[in-house]
Amino acid sequence: MNWFDTHQRKLPWREEYSPYSVWISEIMLQQTQVDRVIPYYLRWMQRFPTLESVSIASYEELLRLWEGMGYYSRVKFIHKTSKIILNQLGGQFPENLDELLKLPGIGPYTAGAIMSIAFNQNYPLVDGNVIRILARIFNIENSVERRETKNYIWKKAEELILPGKARWLNQALMELGALICTPKSPTCYECPVQKPCLSFHLGCTEQRPVVQPSKKAIPIKVVVGVLQKDGLFFIQQRPANGLMADLWEFPGGKINQGEKPEDALVREFQEELQFSIQVEKKITTLKHGYTNFSVTLHAYLCKLVPENQSPILHFASDYRWIKSEDFRAYAFPAANRRLINLLIKL
Numbered sequence: 001m002n003w004f005d006t007h008q009r010k011l012p013w014r015e016e017y018s019p020y021s022v023w024i025s026e027i028m029l030q031q032t033q034v035d036r037v038i039p040y041y042l043r044w045m046q047r048f049p050t051l052e053s054v055s056i057a058s059y060e061e062l063l064r065l066w067e068g069m070g071y072y073s074r075v076k077f078i079h080k081t082s083k084i085i086l087n088q089l090g091g092q093f094p095e096n097l098d099e100l101l102k103l104p105g106i107g108p109y110t111a112g113a114i115m116s117i118a119f120n121q122n123y124p125l126v127d128g129n130v131i132r133i134l135a136r137i138f139n140i141e142n143s144v145e146r147r148e149t150k151n152y153i154w155k156k157a158e159e160l161i162l163p164g165k166a167r168w169l170n171q172a173l174m175e176l177g178a179l180i181c182t183p184k185s186p187t188c189y190e191c192p193v194q195k196p197c198l199s200f201h202l203g204c205t206e207q208r209p210v211v212q213p214s215k216k217a218i219p220i221k222v223v224v225g226v227l228q229k230d231g232l233f234f235i236q237q238r239p240a241n242g243l244m245a246d247l248w249e250f251p252g253g254k255i256n257q258g259e260k261p262e263d264a265l266v267r268e269f270q271e272e273l274q275f276s277i278q279v280e281k282k283i284t285t286l287k288h289g290y291t292n293f294s295v296t297l298h299a300y301l302c303k304l305v306p307e308n309q310s311p312i313l314h315f316a317s318d319y320r321w322i323k324s325e326d327f328r329a330y331a332f333p334a335a336n337r338r339l340i341n342l343l344i345k346l
């Protein structure tokens with residue numbers, strides 16, 4: 001904690017420890033790096049400084065502000081939870097772990113974060129950084145992906161809590177993991193807990209924590225069509241469940257083995273929308289990495305043939321014909337947004 005006091009990074013969510021700011025920052029930090037979260041957090045807090053402002057905002061607007069951070073179900077849960085707290089709990093976050101866990105999108109980690117960081121209650125908090133540090137300090141030889149090992153680490157974290165100090169200890173552990181006890185080449189010579197660290201003394205810090213080798217991203221080839229008519233662009237909204245739920249996109253889909261991208265595009269427009277199209281010309285090929293996939297996206301300009309057709313939606317939940325200046329009002333997946341930025345420049 002002394003180390004944290006002098007070495008902690010100045011982060012916007014460390015200025016005040018309100019339950020609302022802790023909640024938003026912790027949800028954003030799930031699956032997303034700190035540097036990437038900072039601008040999103042600042043923009044969010046400027047637009048939605050209070051829980052009430054989130055609850056009365058449109059879901060579309062929240063989604064648009066979140067665009068690019070991925071894991072979009074988090075937005076839906078934030079919206080739902082803000083309404084529940086405002087309308088059913090008198091606008092106050094419950095200061096009780098079990099009550100927090102009843103709220104949509106709040107699991108043990110987020111509940112623990114609110115209890116310890118916002119309310120400074122004696123609860124442990126174990127994220128990837130804390131798992132790494134404790135696996136090294138206690139030289140845990142079992143895979144940290146196993147449930148029993150996870151439970152053991154939570155128990156160890158709980159034992160470390162000093163009454164009335166959880167806010168500082170939990171953050172200190174996470175910060176130490178982010179800055180000193182890093183996944184590769186930890187800076188042990190500067191570490192404030194070097195003395196009790198078993199794996200340091202045994203010379204096996206690089207082998208801890210024990211994890212399965214990460215899977216390689218699966219390569220996927222997709223094609224999308226930028227359909228234009230009378231200066232308007234056709235976009236469709238993804239279904240409310242599943243990958244990238246509710247985001248808007250250009251129609252298209254996976255290219256089958258041995259299929260030409262242009263043929264795949266004609267097929268996808270027919271299958272998804274019952275649109276007959278003519279592929280006009282190639283716009284670009286983009287490569288984009290997601291957590292489990294590496295996507296090669298081929299994009300084409302196309303037009304309706306014949307011109308007067310109405311879509312029949314077999315996949316999307318909604319569609320629009322929009323002007324190019326309206327692209328910014330809708331939330332798109334990252335690769336689609338890169339394509340839009342290119343289209344606007346053309």
Ligand code: SF4
Binds near residue numbers: 192
């Ligand atoms: Fe991590 Fe090294 Fe510190 Fe041990 S001594 S906790 S391995 S940085």
